[in-house]
Every structure is written in structure tokens, then in C-alpha cells.
Amino acid sequence: MVPSWRDDSLGTMKRVALWLVAEVGEGGTFTKERLRGEFPGVSQVDRRMRDLRDFGWRIDTNREDAGLDSHEQRFVERGDPVWEPGRATRKTGTTAIGAGRRREVLQKDGHMCRSCGITPGEFYAGTYEGAQLDIARRDVVKPDGTKASELITECKRCRIGGKSVTADLDRVLKETAALSSTERDVLSDWVANDQRQFSRLEQVWSEYRSLPEDSRRRLRAELGLD
Structure with missing residues (x-):
């Protein structure tokens, strides 16, 4: 049986996970203000919610979902059931980025x-x-x-x-090894400068690829292809 998110004997992260499942639901949105209002007097509730990402929970902000406002977040996907015994142990290599x-x-x-x-x-x-x-x-x-x-x-x-x-990386290394000496010299120059200058032709091609279909059709007609 899944415990209640209102159970004060549980840690904050576990309670937040249960609250997301019970009150928000996958695909639902919420605000920090709503979260803090549901956990009055609980310190660092925002951080405990972010900790859930280390256990496979996906909670998007407007950095990941352009459809969200700056104050909104979306509960996208449930991860490990951290409220179960032994499931809230932080996994190696998933610590927060300081x-x-x-x-x-x-x-x-x-x-x-x-x-x-x-x-x-x-x-x-x-x-x-x-x-x-x-x-x-x-x-x-x-x-x-x-x-x-x-x-x-x-x-x-x-x-x-x-x-x-x-x-x-394996594919990149193998393709690099297959380059001619001239190609390797060119690549070395790009890597050393961390920059590549594109030709006018390459820039036009890149811009063409980003055009909507109606506009791409206009260029094809200009080139006599349609």
C-alpha cells in the first residue's frame, strides 16, 4: 500500500514524491508557490523535489519545456518509488551539479x-x-x-x-582515423581553434535546410529543380 504524502514520519523527498503522484499526476503542472503551500514550515522543499531527478523522476522547468512559464514546472514521469525501503539511496554518479x-x-x-x-x-x-x-x-x-x-x-x-x-566517441575516433593526412590537418586546425569557418555555399545550404517547405520550394524553383 502506498503511504500518504501527509505522513510526517516520512522524509521530505519521499513526501514530495507521493504528493506529485497523488495530487499533480504525470503530465500535470504546478508552481513552487503551490509546492511550498502544501508543505508549510518544511525547509528546502524545492531542493528535496530536485533530488528526485537522481532517482529517475522527470520534472521539467521552462528550460526543458518551452511551453511552461518561468514559475511553472511539469511532472513528466515517475521514477523509482523512493518511499519504499532501500529505494531512496542516492545512486553513484548522479549527484547534483555544484x-x-x-x-x-x-x-x-x-x-x-x-x-x-x-x-x-x-x-x-x-x-x-x-x-x-x-x-x-x-x-x-x-x-x-x-x-x-x-x-x-x-x-x-x-x-x-x-x-x-x-x-x-568510438565512431568519431574511427572516422578520424580513416581521414587522409590532408583532412586530418584541416580537422586539427578546427579543433585547435575550436571553430570552423563555413563557406558561403555551406551557410546557404544550412539556411535552406531550416526553411519551411513553401520557402524551400521557392528556392528549388529558383534553381530550376521544380
Whole structure:
């Protein structure tokens, strides 16, 4: 039998998990104000809720779900039943990312999104929306076939769209080994500068790929393809 979230003998994290299941429901939204109102006098209830992510609970903010307001959160998916005996032991490698570690990752990533290259405050092309950077966890396939979770800097847009992305280091290393000496020299220059200059042709191709279908059709007609 699932205990009640109102049971004061349970720890705060367990009570919050039970409250999410009983009162919010998967897919439901709530605010920090509502959460704090349900647990009056309980210190750090926000942090205890965030701790649930270490046990497979998915609770999105507007960083992951652009449809949410800044004060809203969504209970997306239930994880481990932490209220059961022995299920609330923190798992290895899933500790929260501290401020110092965040600064270190940002610095090593050049303070830019490693998926699209945008920098903090820079406007997305064709918009007045400034980019916000955050630290995400990304699965990486190692050369021996094992998978590890590593930290990476991503912007809000890429973080939302890349939840299921897995990086394959083994494939990248093998493809690099297959390059010609000239290609390796070019790649070495890009890696050393952490930057690649795209040609005008490549930039037009990239912009074409981002156009809606009606606009893509216009360019195809311009090229005599339709």
C-alpha cells in the first residue's frame, strides 16, 4: 500500500514524491508557490523535489519545456518509488551539479552551446530571443562499448530538443582515423581553434535546410529543380 504524502514520519523527498503522484499526476503542472503551500514550515522543499531527478523522476522547468512559464514546472514521469525501503539511496554518479563544477564546464566548453555554437545572450537567427546556457548530461559511447554520462554546455533550445541524443566517441575516433593526412590537418586546425569557418555555399545550404517547405520550394524553383 502506498503511504500518504501527509505522513510526517516520512522524509521530505519521499513526501514530495507521493504528493506529485497523488495530487499533480504525470503530465500535470504546478508552481513552487503551490509546492511550498502544501508543505508549510518544511525547509528546502524545492531542493528535496530536485533530488528526485537522481532517482529517475522527470520534472521539467521552462528550460526543458518551452511551453511552461518561468514559475511553472511539469511532472513528466515517475521514477523509482523512493518511499519504499532501500529505494531512496542516492545512486553513484548522479549527484547534483555544484556551482563550481558548472563554471568549470562552461569554461572548458568556451561558454557556448556545444550543439549549435551560440553564446549566452546572442540572438537566435531571425529572432530577438537571447540564448541561455545550461549544463546538461549527455550519454557518450566509449571505444570499449560502454556508455557514460558526461556534462556538456547546451542552450535552452538544444537542451529541449536533444534529450535522447547520445554521443558516440568510438565512431568519431574511427572516422578520424580513416581521414587522409590532408583532412586530418584541416580537422586539427578546427579543433585547435575550436571553430570552423563555413563557406558561403555551406551557410546557404544550412539556411535552406531550416526553411519551411513553401520557402524551400521557392528556392528549388529558383534553381530550376521544380
